[in-house]
Amino acid sequence: MLFQYSLQQEVVRLIKIVEEDFSMEEVLLRLKTGEAGAIVSFLGVVKSLREGDIVNELIVEAYKEVAEEKLMEIRKEALKKFDIIDAVIIHRIGRLKPLENIVLVAVSSRTRKSAFEACSWIIDEVKAKAPIWKKEITPKGGRWVRGA
Amino acid sequence: MRIEVKYYAWLREEFGDKEFLEVENRATLKEVVEKLIEKHELLGSENFLISVNGKITGLDTVLKEGDVVSIFPPAGGG
Structure with missing residues (x-):
């Protein structure tokens, strides 16, 4: 029981x-x-600049319960799919200023090739599958970032 | 019976954080979605994801009083 709790x-x-x-x-x-x-x-x-517009702020919104579950699935799948030791996925939400961190994916493995491949695969999956959305605030107003 | 409908991202800006909907007892998720599309045309114009009480589920799911249906756009990418 204690072991299961620790794993969780x-x-x-x-x-x-x-x-x-x-x-x-x-x-x-x-x-x-x-x-x-x-x-x-x-x-x-x-x-701080996107498509020719200054970005004053980025609002990151998530459907947290579903997004966390999705991130867990992605991590689990990566551990099966690639020869890696471990993977970490951290995503921020809220109002972020230019140059602030948004997301971190880090992967450890015995060799660099699988670590590079897994890291690239994980961030693509996060962007494609986790219900997390971004709204850029520019001097022209707000706009949702859509599409991968 | 009454269920709660929650919206996310640009849908929240269109329809507000949430609304309550009166539906028939044992209504399916499909029936609720049809009712919502009648009310909000935008919901029929794009693909959105739907969850019931935080779990993504099929349209044949039978709902009960107080269930929370969340409607949200696919991942934002970018």
Whole structure:
């Protein structure tokens, strides 16, 4: 029973949808284990310019319950699909300013090839499948970012 | 019976955070969706995802009093 509880806690820590910023260093440190010879990460940040318009702010909204479940599924599938040791997915929500962190995917593996492939696959899946939406606030008004 | 309908992203801006809908007892999700499309034409013009009480489910799901139906756009990508 205790073992099951610990496992559940572990998954919750590896998948997060949060308002507060995250420390990339802490995540990378967490992935440094004896067997891991490669850690690849993707960090998504708020652009200050998009399609010729200044972006003053990015509002990130999620349907949290479903999005968290989706992130857990994506992580689980990545662990099956690729020869990797572990994966972390953290997505922020709320009102973010240019240059702030939005999303972090980090993958550890024995070799770099599988870490690169898994990291790229995970972020594509997150963008395509997790119910998380972004609205850019520009001097012309607000606009939802649609499509991958 | 009464169910709650929640909207997300640009749908929330169109229809508000949530609304309550009176439907027949044991109405299916399909019947509720049809009723909502009659009320809000936009819902019939694009593909949206639907969950009941936080779980994505089929249109044949039978609803009960107080269920929360969430309607939301597919992932934003970008």
